Amino acid sequence: MAAPGSVEELRSRVVLGEFGVRNVHTTDFPGNYSGHDDSWDKEKFEKNFRVDVIHMDESTLEFDMVGIDAAIANAFRRILLAEVPSMAVEKVFVYNNTSIVQDEILAHRLGLIPIRADPRLFEYKSEEDECDEINTLQFQLKIKCSKNPQAARESSDPNELYINHKVYSKHMEWVPLGSQADNLNADFRPVHDDILIAQLRPGQEIDVLMHCVKGIGKDHAKFSPVATASYRLLPEITLLQPIEGEAAERLKKCFSPGVIEIQEIKGRKVARVANARLDTFSREIFRHDDLKTLVRLARVRDHYVYIEKVMGWMTANKLKLSPDKIKVILVNEEATRGLQSQTGLDCSGGSCTPPKNLRGINRYSASRCVGE
Template structure:
């Protein structure tokens, strides 16, 4: 029995090389796949073997290794980070004046994709009901932003200058020109939050003398699966890093084919690598924490549905 158990564990952890494909056998396993082998999930065994090693962490990027879990769990975190961790983003754009060459629809889309720095935990979701949709925005569910700028000639420029940066004032509109307009008691509650665009150098439009923009924007809370603008990550990826052992020499064409099956620079490692790059709205380590909370809630809902009797 001990020999059988050892052989099964070797099969579960091996990398299988077929004629044109390399795959990890463990990623397709499920409990009960091997007759006579008890491979059901065990909490104590998981707690002993699971660990997280943070490889790199800075303001907008986090890279860490998760050891002792299946690749499906890493992929679940990736999908949750992309689509289910909430953020605040521009939802409504009220254009009162736009005399630039950028069409209203294009301008509204550009504004909607600007990452907004605001803690979504401090706001509530706006209801999607028809009655509530007619209600005015409040301080608990909406952030109001204002963009008002007009281009004019610079009276102090020399007559021989041809540089637009010298000839015109306010001819380049950046995200830094968007100003936060507090609603209700937001000025007191979020006095230290510095609400506004994450980056101040995002180009919005180019103006010429006489052209101007006067725009009001409303930011609401949402998730990435509703619209990509709510996604808090620029990239979230994972890769399986198994230990690879070649039992025989591989030469010639087969060696070239084998090399192409792997990413460049593959070495001997034993864990799953996950990286998260934030858009700057929230720190990457906080995004991972929020993703874990979402996954836990999903599991709890699933267990509750399993316990609920099916009454027809």
């Protein structure tokens, strides 16, 4: 814990006060503090950096990333949102649609349905490529609504009166292309079976064919494998002196449940910090004049708490990061020259541009309408 007002607090803590936030800028750059060597060192970084998985289930991953700057922390968030590929509906061929949902709206709804398919099994498809088994997944949705002859005459419930009057994602059927059924031992389907696509009435039907391709969230949000990717700095709550009795009870109510607990010590109720990471920092403590000077609120500058909501093919276990999976790349002049000579990149002007014969490979534009 950094002492209040110390150099260590300036370097490593963001302090929340009653009327503002202090130490919001990163200041641990070389030469800024005497007696501190803040020059960046690869071995020092690898020693201090760590990733701790806090909670993981099928759809949620919470982990701590410690020992990095805000720019790198945000880069990981942006990578998860925009650079990790997935499969999504790109083309919709409408053979028949007599529902009240217009063709373009139907295509848009189909494009946003997450598909359970590992994109590592497929290649990127460019505009010039033909649809084949290595770059395209094909689904068919063919359904027609009819009256239920077994329905009671006095019934007014659509679920009893009609058959197939609700079109769900479970009605999408995978149609293998080429040798996909033989070579790919996978059950390609929507992630969720209960996504409502449209509602029909007797005589109405939908008959469409869908082509799914591989893409990234930077091209279109439908390709993003995570629903949300967020991070926050780890909260730090410090009691500057013992708080007992009725004041301890009021202190507990100022924070989120589980943050402050009351202990019995020699017959006295004494407050202690149980789990600061649960707090949302409402700063309710500053409403109490007798308590606000007894508590210090801060956030640890290099400790980031990530929460990722996973969807699509990727489970939280596949998304899990570990230190051995994260490589530190030192880009220096020698490495840049070696990269340029090996790949033909034009690295003049501070950025690397691929040669003309390589541009456009493994990338296509998905910014157009899904059903276009």
